[in-house]
Amino acid sequence: MQIKAIQIAQWVDGKIIRGEEDTLITGLNSIENAREGDLIFIRDKKYEAYLSQTHASAVLIAEEPTVPLPEKIVCIIVKNPEIAFIQILQKFGFSQPSIPKGIHSTAILEDNVQLEEGIAIGPYVFIGKNTQIGKNTIIFPNVYIGDNCQIGESTCIFPNVTIRENTIIGSQCIIHSGVCIGTDGFGFVFDGKEWIKVPQIGRVIIGDNVEIGSNTCIDRATFGETRIGSGTKIDNLVQIGHNVKIGDNCAIAATTGIAGSAVIGNCVRIGAGAGINGHITIGDNVTIGAWSGVAKSVEKDAIVSGFPAVEHSRAKRILVAQQYVPELLKRVKDLEMKIQKIENDCV
């Protein structure tokens, strides 16, 4: 594929401020890997310095660069370079992986499975009874979907996923490999001698446009529902306990654990490796730093980090100060000796 820079600029409502409009663009790439013919983008000002050494032929950028540029590079000014880049990627014909439409002969569909048109179901898929699947949804090989589930339209379920009975998943979702949805929550009562299992009879409800990373686990509710709101993105190896409620458009990075019955608002961002206590509430638009331990509820719009998590600038001060405790011990010892001396002298 060969597209002139001017054409690309028009696709994304961009303005060429430097370089030849007729420069041919043949691919898209990252700054560091770009070769002649490639289009790149600059996410923000701090990456601008890398521009000087790129081999790319064109760059999408939010404002005129202030660094020296390679001789022939075409600069296209756009409002949001990253989103423009994604749009161009799609024009260049990038598409998500897929499998052939239809139901593979080895897929096993139990009684009363209801499928809409345009569905692709791969080999060795198992779908339980009464489950409904919306149109154009893709189910890769070796996926298990239990009884009485509902999966929306144009959702993609990658290989080796397990979706247990009664789960509801919306449309345009992407469920990556190894994900377990609707497995039992960790609920037991100790009767003085042994642990008695609390039957987990609730379910999981996932909204539209949700992405769930590989090997992430989302437990069903004890009663009622574990909920993931529309537009929320969850990374790999995340643990979501029973009865957790997560709002819309959240982003949760890898290896985070959210304990049972936590309630997370909309547009919450959680860094990697964080731990969220059970039965607490995280308000809308909260940002939680990576590796934080959130023990208590957090008010909306707050930025917190640390262990236990507190307001982020405070957390940074604490983290820095804690590095000086060894010296502090010594300084306090010195002070004690000096005071001792002063006191002795005064006697």
Next chain:
Amino acid sequence: MQIKAIQIAQWVDGKIIRGEEDTLITGLNSIENAREGDLIFIRDKKYEAYLSQTHASAVLIAEEPTVPLPEKIVCIIVKNPEIAFIQILQKFGFSQPSIPKGIHSTAILEDNVQLEEGIAIGPYVFIGKNTQIGKNTIIFPNVYIGDNCQIGESTCIFPNVTIRENTIIGSQCIIHSGVCIGTDGFGFVFDGKEWIKVPQIGRVIIGDNVEIGSNTCIDRATFGETRIGSGTKIDNLVQIGHNVKIGDNCAIAATTGIAGSAVIGNCVRIGAGAGINGHITIGDNVTIGAWSGVAKSVEKDAIVSGFPAVEHSRAKRILVAQQYVPELLKRVKDLEMKIQKIENDCV
């Protein structure tokens, strides 16, 4: 299903102290989701306050509530409300998910697999040679069980589980989706140039009545056995290294990691996200707080937390005190200046 409150009270040896004995109970639910006709339970005193607003028709509770109650609610006093609730749930016909008895035509059983009666083996299951499976055990689709394994009676293995060769699993166990049992331990020797693999020729032995959460990994022993005692419950995404020994009736919450050759006693409780060092011993009845890092052996009956884990009340004092280090730095600086001044004045 419609059952009178008096009947329910009789099932669990309970006593109605308030409300109409003939009140009809039609379902079970949590306090917050309960509707008319539902039975709920109060685990302990601190949840009692929620009772005032419930729509439930009856409540199982350990002692007479002291809060104002909804007009018609029936109070049933029982010794352990949660266990009584579980018993009633079973009377109401709740049952774990299952699949049809028999061996699905697509299941592959290698030579000399020995199956007892009442077994259910789903589609696309693979069972290696010489493996024995006890009666009424259920194996969901896409499970792999290697050669020479022994699985007990009435155990349930959910989809996409991998059980490697020579593993022994007891009766009444529940193995959730994505679990890997008997995979190689992480054993390598650096020969000065590269890592030489130490063959992992041991196995995994799991007792009766064990539950293992989704995507948890239990490595085989280098030699001998990795052991999980009867009645132990393990949550999702837990890592259990080679040669770990875990006693009976432990509870291990999600995303915890237990390093190789650690020895954990009976009735140990480990909070989420904890890390247990290799080659240490945790005594019986120890409680380990969530996100603790346990570097050294812990005596029986201890409650520990923190990083490194120490006695819990001490750990709490440390955690709180550490929040004040920024101010401490400032206070010490002030003291230093004052001393300096005093010393100068004394000269």
Next chain:
Amino acid sequence: MQIKAIQIAQWVDGKIIRGEEDTLITGLNSIENAREGDLIFIRDKKYEAYLSQTHASAVLIAEEPTVPLPEKIVCIIVKNPEIAFIQILQKFGFSQPSIPKGIHSTAILEDNVQLEEGIAIGPYVFIGKNTQIGKNTIIFPNVYIGDNCQIGESTCIFPNVTIRENTIIGSQCIIHSGVCIGTDGFGFVFDGKEWIKVPQIGRVIIGDNVEIGSNTCIDRATFGETRIGSGTKIDNLVQIGHNVKIGDNCAIAATTGIAGSAVIGNCVRIGAGAGINGHITIGDNVTIGAWSGVAKSVEKDAIVSGFPAVEHSRAKRILVAQQYVPELLKRVKDLEMKIQKIENDCV
């Protein structure tokens, strides 16, 4: 199998310094589990004390033991006891698990899959179009391999693994169960209202002789490649983000997370549960302690630990000092009172 101690010594270029050369060795075992007839090894001096109580018939050891020994035990001095032990294990006929050569009738191979000789492909395996697999590679049941992948020679892929399209894996690799390779990186742009997915069009390239533990996740690159160098060993439940580059002969312990675009050198050792920030560089031969949080780049040969990770001996001092903050608070308070008193007295 029965081998004389002298024969075993000859296999590994060892020297018998104690006991009967003709002692029959019938198996290999660990110190604690060894019975009569077993050979054991002592990794280093600190395990020597256990020798006094072993039931083993012979021991591989680097130098003459200084503890009292069981009466009849044969001592074989070798340069590296652990590596000698592995060599003897292989002589004793230990071999990795396998499946029959050939392609199982239920395996599904899409168009133009290229297989070399000696391959074993198990039941219910799916291999996408144009994928190439080298000779003697073993693919266990229920594995999914996408389109356009390349797998080297004598690599072993255990059950329920997912390898997404365009992935390259070298020779002599071991990929344990539940591993996900080439799943999408966690890349999204917030457009002010919702998260827009950044298509992940890169791939994963894994060198030779790499081992990857169960349920570990390795994301594909956004562009270009996520790379794992030859000889690197990765434990269970590890998260490796998009565009991460890991060098040769690294060892990465369980539940560690490495964020996107981190660059890890050769021979780096990372303890369990560590977190490595995105976009940083870890030099060759660095050692990172378990549960460390590495926020900034680390120079080659450094040993770091702690949160945030700093030079290891410093980190230990900080960790120890932090345990005394509660007392420090009290001491500072005492000092403040004394100073107050001195100041008052001086007026």
